[in-house]
Amino acid sequence: MVVLNPLKVVITNLESDKVVELNAKRWPDAQNDDLSAFYKVPFSRVVYIDQSDFRMKDSKGYYGLTPGKSVLLRYGFPIKCTNVVFADDNETVREIHAEYDPEKKTKPKGVLHWVAESSPGKEPIKIEVRLFEKLFNSENPAKLNDKWLTDINPNSKVVVSDAYGGSILKDAVVGDRFQFERLGYFAVDKDSEPGKLVFNRTVTLRDSYGKGGK
Incomplete structure (x- = not known):
């Protein structure tokens, strides 16, 4: 997975030193029984989504992330936006705070690609x-x-x-x-x-x- 225009997301209910390894597919339509088609991706407290996948206001037919809304991180967990941090101009979104659902009980429609820090403070x-x-x-x-x-x-x-x-x-x-x-x-x-x-x-x-x- 690749994020062209990264937007920082802090998973506030995940320990800062915790890294979870998830299975991801080398190509999206790979068969689940083909073990060679999978590789490991880290899921940590800081992940990055594309800026185009976040808006301040939700709308019909929009499956990205907005305040109070949940989306599914591809191959990972549902996350819900709980807070937005703005830059000094009070308009530019600097980072998003979110909580993840480790039990995957939430079933959002939107699915986003993302990239995470492999360890605390280490950029992708x-x-x-x-x-x-x-x-x-x-x-x-x-x-x-x-x-x-x-x-x-x-x-x-x-x-x-x-x-x-x-x-x-x-x-x-x-x-x-x-x-x-x-x-x-x-x-x-x-x-x-x-x-x-x-x-x-x-x-x-x-x-x-x-x-x-x-």
Whole structure:
């Protein structure tokens, strides 16, 4: 699992020195009886979710986290947001406080990917992620003749420099391929250096042309 824009979540009812090892799948549709498809991920007092998975106000059809609402951490436990800590501007959310349900009695609809500290105070692996989309907004820019340049997608390449990755990525080498849940398929780029892995998205999970390039 990889979190592109990390938002800190403090699990207040989990001991600060406790780390629980959970089973996660190497690819989401792996069979449960295939032991080679599983690896261990740490669950600790500090986890990170994506900023896009939190809002201050809930709405119909939104399955992310909001104050007083519960979500399920993928392969882990349900958590409920109990408090929000803002930055000095009183608008930017700096971190979230939440309680987890160790008995898993809560059955929320929303399921979020996440990354945790492997030990107290030790940040997850920081990686660079390069997101590639279609170069053009339409399927056939040649139809625009000399105006084809106006069809270029300005978001055809987006670089995220401070993403967090799960521990399974620590030994990745150039050419290794992974599926990042909810994000697509990625390969390790040759620009990677010791302590700074770079991942290129090779395939998305949807066809943007089907939605008008949006």
